[in-house]
Amino acid sequence: MIAVYKKELRTSFTGMAAYVFIAFVLVFAGIYTMLYNLSNGYPNFEYVLQSMSIIFLIAIPILTMRSIAEERRQYTDQLLYALPLGMTRIVLGKYLAILTVVAVPSLLMGCYPLLLSQYGEVSFATAWGALAGFFLLSAALAAIGLLISALTENQAVAAGLCFVVMMLLYFMNNLASFVSDTAAASLAALMLAVLVLAVLARMFTRSTPLAGLVAAVGCGGLLACYLVAAERFEGLFDRVMESLSVFERFYTFIDGVFDLTGVLYFLSIIAVALFLTVQTMEKRRWS
Amino acid sequence: MIEIDHLTKRYGPHTAVEDLYLQVEPGLIYGLLGPNGAGKSTTMNMMTGCLAATEGTVRIDGYDIFEEPAKAKAKIGYLPEMPPVYPEMTPREYLSFVAEAKGVQKEMRGGQLDQVLRVTDTAAVQNRLIRNLSKGYRQRVGIAGALLGDPEVIILDEPTVGLDPRQIIEIRDLIRTLGKKHTVILSSHILSEVRAVCDRIVIISKGHLVASDTPENLEQLFAGSRTLELVVRGEEPAIRAALAPLRGVRRLQFGRREEGEQSLTIETGPKDDLREGVFFACAAARLPILGMETRKASLEDVFIELTGQDAPLPKGEAELSDQQGEEGEQP
Structure with a gap:
């Protein structure tokens, strides 16, 4: 695992990806700090973090696109399969290398509140708490990016797909609010979500019965719940999406709440994404 | 093993x-x-x-x-069809990564690295980027990687x-x-x-x-028979009559005929040598032999017969199994 980690880290720093990612994040941090804190005189560094979180739409694909897709393109994945290491350790090594790169701008940004405190009162606790949330958010998004890289054959496709997924995650809440608040609309939207899930299950497992089961149980369950307590469905879709949204969790940190459930949520996102990455890699042995 | x-x-x-x-x-x-x-x-x-x-x-x-x-x-050390090398690394970097990933002890890594570089003759290019190496050298670097971990x-x-x-x-x-x-x-x-x-x-x-x-x-095993290829000046019936008394002929096959020259093949058992007999028989019948050649089944024939389009499991396979039962052929 350490061997893979060292190799990945070296690769990302001999190539452009890591530098571009770090520079990109820092440039935006600089611009927003300038704008909010220095020009307008807000003492809250966390606003900077909130505004700049949109850059992950581009920064994460840059960082993660090549990680596994490139191995496949240059046939080095054969080496990984032949190594006497489990796939879990290889994926963990890769993820830790990405995480190290992700940590660099977060650590550097940790100095900003100190600099700002020269010019006025800064609430360090909220600033650094928000920064911790920022790091967790980027870690979770990077894990999702790694999974997407494992799913695709080349890095351009990985980057494109990753961008789309990041965008969906970012705008998930706004999109969900387009669904009307009535119970019936919520039911329809949730059923649609279940069907999407079933399609994904079909794509991943290539097993139609399983996908059918997911769809049937999901839709049946929803319908049953709806018949029992329809009034509970009012605005439900919106609430579900909000509690699932990665970015929404991060905004809690911005508000100055160091949300432990949020931490747990990010950690579970990472765990699930890495687990699926390992499974995707293992699955390729079979095809 | x-x-x-x-x-x-x-x-x-x-x-x-x-x-x-x-x-x-x-x-x-x-x-x-x-x-x-x-x-x-x-x-x-x-x-x-x-x-x-x-x-x-x-x-x-x-x-x-x-x-x-x-x-x-x-x-196992494995070199797949495409050498799995990272173009942006040098052979030395690549090999030290493979050695570490294969769990070679740190103190032994340097020695093993030098050894595989020597064996595969890649020491001269060890600090160039693999991207810039020729296919032959990439292949060698791949083999060197396979050798690591002994x-x-x-x-x-x-x-x-x-x-x-x-x-x-x-x-x-x-x-x-x-x-x-x-x-x-x-x-x-x-x-x-x-x-x-x-x-x-x-x-x-x-x-x-x-x-x-x-x-x-x-x-x-596949030299189940030996063939004699002949070119004789004469008519087919005459040749047939002249060769008829010979013992050990398994099969007589007449081929092309050009300007009075008849080509034919005689199949015999693997140990029979009919060359002299054929010579005297033809000489006695006044049928001049213009050419004579013995052919044994070569590995090419074996290969072609075994992998032929129409014969996925040719009869030769059965012979093989009979005589070399333990070698792992499937019935």
Whole structure:
């Protein structure tokens, strides 16, 4: 695992990806700090973090696109399969290398509140708490990016797909609010979500019965719940999406709440994404 | 050393490898021979754990590659068809990564690195980017990677494809050198190559194992008959009459006839030599022999017969099994 980690880290720093990612994040941090804190005189560094979180739409694909897709393109994945290491350790090594790169701008940004405190009162606790949330958010998004890289054959496709997924995650809440608040609309939207899930299950497992089961149980369950307590469905879709949204969790940190459930949520996102990455890699042995 | 049992791989309805049995003994060089698409790479990928088998097992020194992959893989060095090298690294960086990933002890890493660089003759390019190396050197770097960790078995998938003739000879020499210390399995669709390097030939056709033996034995077993090719000046009935009294003729076949010259082939038993008899018989009948040639079945014939389009399991295979039952042919 350490061997893979060292190799990945070296690769990302001999190539452009890591530098571009770090520079990109820092440039935006600089611009927003300038704008909010220095020009307008807000003492809250966390606003900077909130505004700049949109850059992950581009920064994460840059960082993660090549990680596994490139191995496949240059046939080095054969080496990984032949190594006497489990796939879990290889994926963990890769993820830790990405995480190290992700940590660099977060650590550097940790100095900003100190600099700002020269010019006025800064609430360090909220600033650094928000920064911790920022790091967790980027870690979770990077894990999702790694999974997407494992799913695709080349890095351009990985980057494109990753961008789309990041965008969906970012705008998930706004999109969900387009669904009307009535119970019936919520039911329809949730059923649609279940069907999407079933399609994904079909794509991943290539097993139609399983996908059918997911769809049937999901839709049946929803319908049953709806018949029992329809009034509970009012605005439900919106609430579900909000509690699932990665970015929404991060905004809690911005508000100055160091949300432990949020931490747990990010950690579970990472765990699930890495687990699926390992499974995707293992699955390729079979095809 | 390696026991392959009932190995089968199916891709949907297509069967790439079916019911393969093979015993690999230590210290020998094995050549996996077969036409393109016969299932050689698939077999090797399964032997090294890169590909899961649909059915069957592969045991490396007693460890099942699918059940105990870490232990089994530690005994194998594998070079896939495309050398799995990172273009943005130098050979030295690449090899030290592979050594570490294979769990070579830190204090031994430097020594092993220098050793494989020496054996594969890549020391001169060790600090250049792999991106800028020729195919031949990439192949060598790949082999060097396979050698790290001092595995007992080295598996090389088409190690000489895409190399120039001089590099091919160098790689073959390298393989022979490796064969002194390791068990080597290589695949190829080039007969002369396998013949030149290997102690054992395993012929695969359409996912089936059709023969496994030493090159000499294969030739001999298939030399079930010997043919005499003749060109005689004379008429067919006259020649037939002249040769009729000869003993040991299994089959007499008349071929083309051009300007009074008749070509014909005489098939005899593998040990019979009818050349003198044919000469005197024809001389007595005043039928001048213009040409005479003996032909034995060559490895090419064996290969073509075994892997022929219409005969996936030719009758020769049955003969082979009868005489070499333990060698692992499937009925």
